Amino acid sequence: MLAWVAKRMGCSSAPHMEIPLCPDGPWWKGGMPPCPPDNQQTGWYEHMKINIKKLSELTGFSQATVSNALNNKRGVNRETAELILKTAKEHGYLTESRIGRIKFVMFSAGENVVTDTPFFSALMDGVVEESRAQEMETLIIRLNRTDPDYEAVRAGLLNDPAAALILLATEMTEEDAAPFRDAMSPVVVLDSWFPELGLNSVLINNEDSAFEATEHLIRCGHREIGYLAGGIRIRNFQSRESGFRKALQRCGCPYQEAFTFLLSPTMDGAYEDMKAALQENRRLPTAFFADNDIIALGAMKALQEAGHRVPEDVSLIGFDDMPFCSISSPPLTTVRVYKQEMGRAAVKRLVELIRGGDTVPIKSQICNDFTVRGSVRAL
């Protein structure tokens, strides 16, 4: 009781304290209830109290079944589980303060083309570091669209009220992400943004950085600028394209389809595709902006083999600043992305959602550093 009063008053519960008993005085602050709750242990009034026992009474199933349903264990009929979850939600059982763990969901759309890069480890590191700081556990979940049990795994994520979700959405489409609007726990989308969905997201400031990179080429005197496009049009690439086009537009350079090369987003793939493209003997621009470093380096090799010197004949800019950019010949001018920071930001946002309750969705874009190396020549 003493502690209860002290908590309401925002002060200590030291044993010396003498508090007038309810309801004899103005010892409480603001709109606090005027007397202690029925149940002094929980601080709840009887009619507010909701727990497994009450849910069991409400739904007519045993406490064991209710518990199993809420923790989506097996052995509970789908319909039963849905009823229990619905009832639990309606009665405010699933308060977010119960969440103590983060599930880091590695989404992949098939053959891990994009996820399997050094990008990932840095991201993960940021997530794990920050979640430890926030005293939460980090679980890793693979979610592969081509798995036979894809939907089951996803349902498990959506229905788990005890874990907040970070979706590594690099390879996600809007359709893939849409079901997560109905997740029982807070969700943060990492490395992608879906305008229609209104999910909290943390991602790279792709557009502005691509704009800046392209402007750099323009300031260096380039007017014919090509685009090395990733053959799988993930969100990041689309945003980069948009920034690229805007920069061209602003300086009055036309976007030329003939200077756009669609390349597979792997080193080998980009190399092969570029090699094939160069055999057609198309006219080349004086500079290229590439969707990422991998594509840029694959293309660089093909260009060099075909006798085009970099940067003397063709300039190149990449994106991501992967570790091997600094030792290519020439070293690649690129955009440095703060991957660890992204991971950390995602966890921070998630914790806000958990602790602070519902708020307006936020799209946080981590800004990047333009990194000048040796693959761009001033005309």
Add this chain to the structure above:
Amino acid sequence: MLAWVAKRMGCSSAPHMEIPLCPDGPWWKGGMPPCPPDNQQTGWYEHMKINIKKLSELTGFSQATVSNALNNKRGVNRETAELILKTAKEHGYLTESRIGRIKFVMFSAGENVVTDTPFFSALMDGVVEESRAQEMETLIIRLNRTDPDYEAVRAGLLNDPAAALILLATEMTEEDAAPFRDAMSPVVVLDSWFPELGLNSVLINNEDSAFEATEHLIRCGHREIGYLAGGIRIRNFQSRESGFRKALQRCGCPYQEAFTFLLSPTMDGAYEDMKAALQENRRLPTAFFADNDIIALGAMKALQEAGHRVPEDVSLIGFDDMPFCSISSPPLTTVRVYKQEMGRAAVKRLVELIRGGDTVPIKSQICNDFTVRGSVRAL
């Protein structure tokens, strides 16, 4: 009761069954106890039953404190916790079948020099995939030797009886690993082997692969073979050195200190170090074996800039088959490592330990593929 009997007999507990009551007949198999246990629910005899309540009686602390100690929550005095854990162990409370989760421990010794590579994501992927197949959760824990709370985090890992451990030990020394012998739950060491410790390990077959790679150089006619050594002598590098030396020895080529270059294990670092070394104008061997691809590629660039053609003047072999090996100029001949498979193997071993009880430690070495590309010339 019926189910209990059925289980002992290894058959169904269908309702039709009529079992003579204990102890009136030979209805049990082998050395089974001749009558049902005192407690039909648990299948235990009273004197065998051990649970939190009994531990509470034994230690004199409340059930809450016992529970907290066993799950190493805070709020329990160190000595109290130790007493409780000791008592629990003595009374066989901590059976391994209680383990349902895997903690993947990312150890790093300072500045993440070695851990922060594409290696990591593939490894992780294997671990997560296999643990899902085994119906276990995967948690990620960072363990950094330079953290102020390093020891506390480690103690948390050691004292958690409910999670099996995979130690990503790339950067670990024997000293770092030693405390894990006393972990309360099974441990598998990944990517390193400590002969003194007798811990179950899953790692690369470094020595044989390095031997094979060096032999390839020898078969190509090289007799003066140098060694590009990683400046941080992690276990993997030591084993590779050993294989390298053995191959030299077998063909009668001497190991020459003058042909050994100690290079930082980052791309930039290896490049800079090699560049500096080449300025001394030492005589060079006709081929190099490098501790890994990163070092090989850094050195390759320095060699090329100093006017040495690869492979015409100097041949190079790397290790790991990182994604960028195939697009360097020339593409790097290297050893392909099955990283995913390593992760999977570690989980499988862990599950054996959990389910199968204690056995003799096993050192499993995943064998590699030698991958010929363009950086070696036949003399």
Add this chain to the structure above:
DNA sequence: TTATTTCATGTAAATATTTAGATAAAACTT
């Protein structure tokens, strides 16, 4: 068919964890 086993779904009771608060000692404030 008929007998038997397996499976899906449920529960009571046993067991474990968590919450809210008690207590004394340590650490501040004034």
Add this chain to the structure above:
DNA sequence: AAGTTTTATCTAAATATTTACATGAAATAA
């Protein structure tokens, strides 16, 4: 020094989870 707050440690009671088993229906074997 005296008053006050914070911290570390513990517990009773409340709450949640797990175990061992029950039951009928579906699958399988005889």
